[in-house]
Amino acid sequence: MGDAHEDLQPPARLRALTSWQAHKVSTVGARMTARHMPLTARSDFAVLAALEEYGPLSQADLGRRLGLDRNDVSGIVTRLHTGGHVDREANPEDRRRNLVTVNKTGLRYLDEIQRNADKAQAELLSGLDANERRQLHALLAKALEAHRGEPA
Amino acid sequence: MGDAHEDLQPPARLRALTSWQAHKVSTVGARMTARHMPLTARSDFAVLAALEEYGPLSQADLGRRLGLDRNDVSGIVTRLHTGGHVDREANPEDRRRNLVTVNKTGLRYLDEIQRNADKAQAELLSGLDANERRQLHALLAKALEAHRGEPA
């Protein structure tokens, strides 16, 4: 007799769309993330990770690297600079560009975000075992490969 | 020699996050979708698909089914109703609820969106063969399973 709280499955046409699945996974991920840190930390993480791995970059390069618009990069860098995580100075060799650099505070912040992101990730993927997680990761990476350097 | 357009890979820390990958796949999917139809068609598709599969529903049920907020369902249903795709009438057995029903126009619209969604999907997954697509789909479904009926 009546399951108290019927199953409430989404319609088949929706479940069939990989794009919709990815969207759902993404927003569930955002929810898990929000339980550990403010959502803005996600863009902070992206920028700081890029600066840590590739060294000082201009904002335009950051945008290309991360697939973000110059506009939005501007805001993120301003936020990071205000928070003391990043130094921003004019590039003497090309005064159009800003040279953005992570400092020690920023690196500590980066590691903190990393820890929280790992927690959120574990919660998000709680339904998959280690093998499945690796497969999912590989398949997503391959799907993205086909679209590298597409817009900005 | 310099490769003319350096590779511009995102940082490893980012690539390692499944949540970030899913987000990227989702927004690339949105971009592909936008090449075939207005983006609002995505929510239209969700609502129409639910109504087609489960019959007339209240807006609250729609929200639960699709994982959307009542607030947003309200706007979507209004848009669909204005466009003539959906009938909305008070449920005589419970006058709090609206009974939302797809009509013939709505079903034609649904099929049109389906065709465009399929095109977008094909472009999105162009890097994967049929097997990989099935695997990706199954893994995403399994990951989502663990989070069913979570918020609203």
Added chain:
DNA sequence: GGAAAGCGTTGGGCGACCCAACGTTGTGAG
């Protein structure tokens, strides 16, 4: 009968994406 809960609606905030414009600065062609 009255409190509690559910419904649909409105208004608002936030993050991410994207477009357009501006002033500044470098580049390259004539």
Added chain:
DNA sequence: CTCACAACGTTGGGTCGCCCAACGCTTTCC
């Protein structure tokens, strides 16, 4: 050398999705 062109960073704006809060109405449950 000059002048058109391109790239950079910034600002302002628009959209879409998610989420919270409040309201008035209706139903349900004690």
